Amino acid sequence: MLKVKVYADRMSQPSRAVLIFCKVNGIEFDEIKVEISKRQQLSPEFAAINPFKKLPAIVDGRFKLFESHAILIYLASAFPGIADHWYPADLSRRARIHSVLDWHHLNLRHGAAPFVLHSVLAPVLGLPLNPKAAAEAEKILISSLLKLENIWLKGNGRYLLGNLQPSIADLSLVCEIMQLELLDEKDRERILGPHKKVQEWIESTRNATRPHFDEVHKVLYKVKEIIQAKQSNQGDGVMQSKTKSPLPSKM
Amino acid sequence: MLKVKVYADRMSQPSRAVLIFCKVNGIEFDEIKVEISKRQQLSPEFAAINPFKKLPAIVDGRFKLFESHAILIYLASAFPGIADHWYPADLSRRARIHSVLDWHHLNLRHGAAPFVLHSVLAPVLGLPLNPKAAAEAEKILISSLLKLENIWLKGNGRYLLGNLQPSIADLSLVCEIMQLELLDEKDRERILGPHKKVQEWIESTRNATRPHFDEVHKVLYKVKEIIQAKQSNQGDGVMQSKTKSPLPSKM
Numbered sequence: 001m002l003k004v005k006v007y008a009d010r011m012s013q014p015s016r017a018v019l020i021f022c023k024v025n026g027i028e029f030d031e032i033k034v035e036i037s038k039r040q041q042l043s044p045e046f047a048a049i050n051p052f053k054k055l056p057a058i059v060d061g062r063f064k065l066f067e068s069h070a071i072l073i074y075l076a077s078a079f080p081g082i083a084d085h086w087y088p089a090d091l092s093r094r095a096r097i098h099s100v101l102d103w104h105h106l107n108l109r110h111g112a113a114p115f116v117l118h119s120v121l122a123p124v125l126g127l128p129l130n131p132k133a134a135a136e137a138e139k140i141l142i143s144s145l146l147k148l149e150n151i152w153l154k155g156n157g158r159y160l161l162g163n164l165q166p167s168i169a170d171l172s173l174v175c176e177i178m179q180l181e182l183l184d185e186k187d188r189e190r191i192l193g194p195h196k197k198v199q200e201w202i203e204s205t206r207n208a209t210r211p212h213f214d215e216v217h218k219v220l221y222k223v224k225e226i227i228q229a230k231q232s233n234q235g236d237g238v239m240q241s242k243t244k245s246p247l248p249s250k251m
Numbered sequence: 252m253l254k255v256k257v258y259a260d261r262m263s264q265p266s267r268a269v270l271i272f273c274k275v276n277g278i279e280f281d282e283i284k285v286e287i288s289k290r291q292q293l294s295p296e297f298a299a300i301n302p303f304k305k306l307p308a309i310v311d312g313r314f315k316l317f318e319s320h321a322i323l324i325y326l327a328s329a330f331p332g333i334a335d336h337w338y339p340a341d342l343s344r345r346a347r348i349h350s351v352l353d354w355h356h357l358n359l360r361h362g363a364a365p366f367v368l369h370s371v372l373a374p375v376l377g378l379p380l381n382p383k384a385a386a387e388a389e390k391i392l393i394s395s396l397l398k399l400e401n402i403w404l405k406g407n408g409r410y411l412l413g414n415l416q417p418s419i420a421d422l423s424l425v426c427e428i429m430q431l432e433l434l435d436e437k438d439r440e441r442i443l444g445p446h447k448k449v450q451e452w453i454e455s456t457r458n459a460t461r462p463h464f465d466e467v468h469k470v471l472y473k474v475k476e477i478i479q480a481k482q483s484n485q486g487d488g489v490m491q492s493k494t495k496s497p498l499p500s501k502m
Contacts, residue, residue, distance in 0.1 A: 051402045052354070052398070052402070063343045063346075065343075065346050065347065065350060066350055067349065067350040067353035067354060068353075069349065069353050070346050070347075070349035070350040070352075070353055071346075073346065073349055074342060074343070074345075074346040074349075077342050077345075078342050091325060091328050091329050092314045092316075092325070094328075095314075095316050095321050095322075095324065095325040096316065096321075098318065098320065098321035098324055098325075099316060099317055099318040099321040101321075102318035102319075102320050102321055102356060103303070103318060105353060105356040105357055106356055106360075109357075110361075147303070151302045151303070
């Protein structure tokens, strides 16, 4: 059987969600690394797969697809033997998962991704930090975490929507939040600390997808070391507003 | 049969997409007006339907659902006799529609909605105009229109993805763009003028969903008159950065 090709960079949270989903569900695939830090997603070869030049993307036979939520839904639907809880056949349960996924793109993602980029990750990509943009994104992030805690994780189940088992929405949103591992401990605790249900839910999702969850997230801890090394080289480090010259990536 | 309840404000573009979809497909429903200009979506009654206090939302029997893309998918799946082209059963065609819908939320919507709000609509809602936020949003809007023109509308079909008939994605994205009708002619021409395929696609979608498309969009032209009256009352008008006191809505 022809394997699915998954174009991914493990530093991209939607890439991680797709990789973990494939591994947990025994989908045979080839992981094709496209390194954002080397701008490889901008190559003409990759643009032929995804004209928007974003990760992840998949190729299944002649079929090309991008946008991680669309990919997760497609994989859960097209491959046999995937447990129903990931993407239920029941229309109303499925609809509620779509509503979480839509909320993710309109809220959480607009907080988490720019916050991490502008507060710690930028120098690894050769860009300056931007404390003002980080502060804006932090507001959206914190408001989204509050809504996760008080609305989406309301109910008795361990997962979103009160579910007893994880769906593609749990995986997608937890991978988004996992990028907060790049922050220093104090910042991470300030942001995630008040949200006990969110923390428990991350642990539940991690446990349900072990060992793949930890393996795919390893890269974050490697990059965190690079960030910390850069910060200690630069003295005060944490929130410098101007980096004089772009730093080359060491990834 | 118990009718679906659709909670909507026709001034909200995702509300319009859901209303038009129901009407075109003969879904029996009750339209329950929730007026954003009167902050009715913030009422405890509506929060019991959608805890995020956003429009649209539906109630089908005991099932409550919000997020317009999730609603469109649910309606297209749950009601009998809806033509396949709206939300194809074929997994890869369906997946590509999901990818357009995801792109909409991550791109076009983040340009169009804040641009119209901050450049013309705010005073109708009792808020000041914000030319700086409008300029930021305009960049995202123009980049999104370029991608619609050159990527999503590539191909020979009249609709997104080269399709010969409209899908829920065409309806959702066209309703988003239709809010540009609130701009004055010069601004609308500057933004939409260069995108011939986008203009033809709006016309095709309008034609495919007549007369409901025009009927549901009527409110825009009514509000445009209010905006123009306010502008001429205030002299120079078009891009005032500060409105001294919030203006009450006349909607």
